[in-house]
Amino acid sequence: MLFSEEINTFLAVVRSGSLLQAAEIVSTTQSTVSYRIQSLERRIGHLLLLRSRGARGISLTAEGERFLDIAERWKMLEVEAEQLQGNQVRHLAVGSVDAVAINVLPPFIAALCDETPPVRLHMESSRYFQLANRVASGHLDVAFTLTPSEHVDLVSRKLRDYAMLVVYAASGKTSLPEALDMTDLDPSREIHLPWSPQFDLWRIRRGFSRHVNWVEKAHMLAPMLRNAAWAIVPSFLTAPLAKETGCTIHRIAVDPPEPLSLFMISRKQSSDATRRHEQLIEMALAALD
Structure with a gap:
């Protein structure tokens, strides 16, 4: 040595x-x-x-x-x-799925950036299973996903639920009620996003076709939301989409899909370093309320 x-x-x-x-x-x-x-x-x-x-x-x-x-x-x-x-520079590595990083986490990140002494942040986005592996391997301290992890070394904490709502790009000829029945919508104009396995099962149960417009990432939705197109999205997306596209927002009156949950994934083991990270994270999470 x-x-x-x-x-x-x-x-x-x-x-x-x-x-x-x-x-x-x-x-x-x-x-x-x-x-x-x-x-x-x-x-x-x-x-x-x-x-x-x-x-x-x-x-x-x-x-x-x-x-x-x-x-x-x-x-x-x-x-x-x-x-x-x-x-006394502190470090925190945070991962997130894209939709959450763009539409949910900005107040969380701003709270960390305003900390004194400063927090040195590493931010990345990816798919939920890749994020879980990154947390398990120690490359990330925490990750925010819309699906819980089943990894034996990780814990998934549900932070909140978001109601699933319809965003509709009115064509100028047809208006929809605030609380609508799914039969009010043209199924051929749906834009599908794979939010969760539970959501996909709900669509199958309601008889929705697989042969529709399909986007992988939420930020790809806005350019397609036009001419009576519609999509079912979590409530954290409705205001940004309404502002960007002028779409209207509607509840599903009968048998709506289950709310979409936001999960925070972290490692199970505890140490002085992880406890310090947890304190930072809890402080910043208060900004999301």
Whole structure:
């Protein structure tokens, strides 16, 4: 194992070219500098410095040249660690499915960005099963999805439910009641989004065709929502879609689909680091209320 004082002493000798000057740099005696260099060479298993009696300068061996690069990188990491401790910078890696990242999480992210001391954020989006794997592997601290994870090392916490509503792009000729029956809609004009297995089962039970317009991501919906097209979406999407497309929003009066749930996925194990992350997350979650 390498000790920082030995590496710092090695760098001081290389930069000054003298054991005596290196001793002044690291605030110790020349004999201590010599001892540290010898100790470092024993750890490395190679002679690092060439020291000749009566020679004023000190040169590096071939192994010393190679080790110099390692020592400089070690010093940089040491400085970064000291800066991290001094600035109390906190880190949080957050993942989310696209629809939630765009339409639900902005207040959550803003709350984290306004924290003092600052929080260094890493944000990414992906499919729910990929996000779950990223949390399980430790690449993400937490992920927000619309489907719970069944991974044995993860816990899925339901945060809230969102009613499933109809957004309808009126053609100018037909208006729909606020609470509608699904027979009021032209099934050939549906735009289907695969929100959850439960939602897909509800569509099958209601006899909806599979042969309809289909989009994979919620942000792809708005350009297609025109000329009497319609879609069933969670309530967090209705206001943005109404603002962007002018669509109208409707409840399903009879046998509506189950609400869509928002889940927060995290690891089961607890540590000081995860507890600090949990405190940050709970603080930011309050901004979603």
